[in-house]
Amino acid sequence: MISSLVDQPGGGRADPPLGFLGLGHMGLPIARQLVRHGYSLRVYDPDPRRVALLLDEDYVVANSPGSLAFSSHLICSMVPDDASVEQIIGELAPRLSNGVHLSLSTISPQLSLWALKQYQQAGRGSHFVSATVLGRPPLAEQGRLTVFVCGEASAKARVRPLLECLGSVYDLGDRPDAAALVKLMCNGVIVSSILGLGYAAAFLRAEQINPAPILALLAQTPLFTGTVFQEYGQMIGHDVFQPTRFPVPLGLKDVQLILSQGVQNGTQLPLIELAQDLLLQASQSGWGELDWSVMGRVITARQPTGPLSHPLHEQTHI
Structure with missing residues (x-):
């Protein structure tokens, strides 16, 4: 009407x-x-x-x-x-x-x-x-x-x-400004995920593997339907990286395997290179026994602003 x-x-x-x-x-x-x-x-x-x-x-x-x-x-x-x-x-x-x-x-x-x-x-x-x-x-x-x-x-x-x-x-x-900040953060996670999927597809194509069914499979597995965000998100959010589900040395090993294969098939993997750098710093900082999601702590430690003076979670009701 x-x-x-x-x-x-x-x-x-x-x-x-x-x-x-x-x-x-x-x-x-x-x-x-x-x-x-x-x-x-x-x-x-x-x-x-x-x-x-x-x-x-x-x-x-x-x-x-x-x-x-x-x-x-x-x-x-x-x-x-x-x-x-x-x-x-x-x-x-x-x-x-x-x-x-x-x-x-x-x-x-x-x-x-x-x-x-x-x-x-x-x-x-x-x-x-x-x-x-x-x-x-x-x-x-x-x-x-x-x-x-x-x-x-x-x-x-x-x-x-x-x-x-x-x-x-x-x-x-x-x-x-809390809602604007949280939405920008969410969009940042989405963008990072899109980039990760894009590089994953490029990696598979370089090996003559069709990425479409593999990426579709990821969307159906329990790990990618929520576990990654639930478990690793909780660890990063609370800055607590134990119990260790996947220690830093194993994460570093897997990252290096990915990069090595990328060199062989000609795939550039800047996100994986960043992960390697973060895991190496975690190991050098004495955090090698922690879960590899400690990369989140390394990222925070690298920020020039230091810790937030007014943590948002103190005034967030979710």
């Missing part, structure tokens, strides 16, 4: 309509999911073709981001970059009264801090809440996203029912 901003939306919850900005690859399935849970939407997207994809959903079309501030107390945005969020805040902050701007976008931590300040300086009683999402469009359609939320407690309480429509919600405390 499409109507103009002055029309009354039909059906939906008794709550005031939800403002929704951005109907891209993730925004569109998220909007559909919210409608399925009874929300009436007032939507804006600069591309009217994206709005039309909502088809018979319960929504009203707005002609600008700022116009939503006069009809919705809760405004959700899912836009592609910092510049888009800045533009939205430039229109919303001077107009939105006693409301919440819920940003689902992956944005810079600096922008999260800036956004909070804009609403505070506007003096209209509105809040900015960052809730980054982990997942792809099919998971958004199914309401199976992973959501990291941070911000002022009362503002988070207002948006919590909405977020629970989207998937599993994890509260990272009141630090305003």
Whole structure:
């Protein structure tokens, strides 16, 4: 059902309509999911073709981001970059009264801090809440996203029912840039995994082995469906590398075998070379009896900033 901003939306919850900005690859399935849970939407997207994809959903079309501030107390945005969020805040902050701007976008931590300040300086009683999402469009359609939320407690309480429509919600405390930081970390793990798979495929192709069924097999084995992240992630997260499941010398041996074979088949393996360097340093540091995931400790030790003065886990509730 499409109507103009002055029309009354039909059906939906008794709550005031939800403002929704951005109907891209993730925004569109998220909007559909919210409608399925009874929300009436007032939507804006600069591309009217994206709005039309909502088809018979319960929504009203707005002609600008700022116009939503006069009809919705809760405004959700899912836009592609910092510049888009800045533009939205430039229109919303001077107009939105006693409301919440819920940003689902992956944005810079600096922008999260800036956004909070804009609403505070506007003096209209509105809040900015960052809730980054982990997942792809099919998971958004199914309401199976992973959501990291941070911000002022009362503002988070207002948006919590909405977020629970989207998937599993994890509260990272009141630090305003926590959700952005955690999402960047997650994307870093994804990028590193993609690189690892890419180098693995190159290694197999150099040996005239089709990588497709092998990589598919990895996705089905217990080790790669969660054990690696569960066991090694816990060790690295707590900086505790015992009991030793796979000691540093054995890890170093395997890494050197991979590199030796890479030399023979002409495959460049920079990630494996890095692992060798880290394992050698672990051995030289007297950590040879520990699990090879102690590479995580070596990486931390190499950082110029030293340990965090305010560990995030102290204010994270997961």
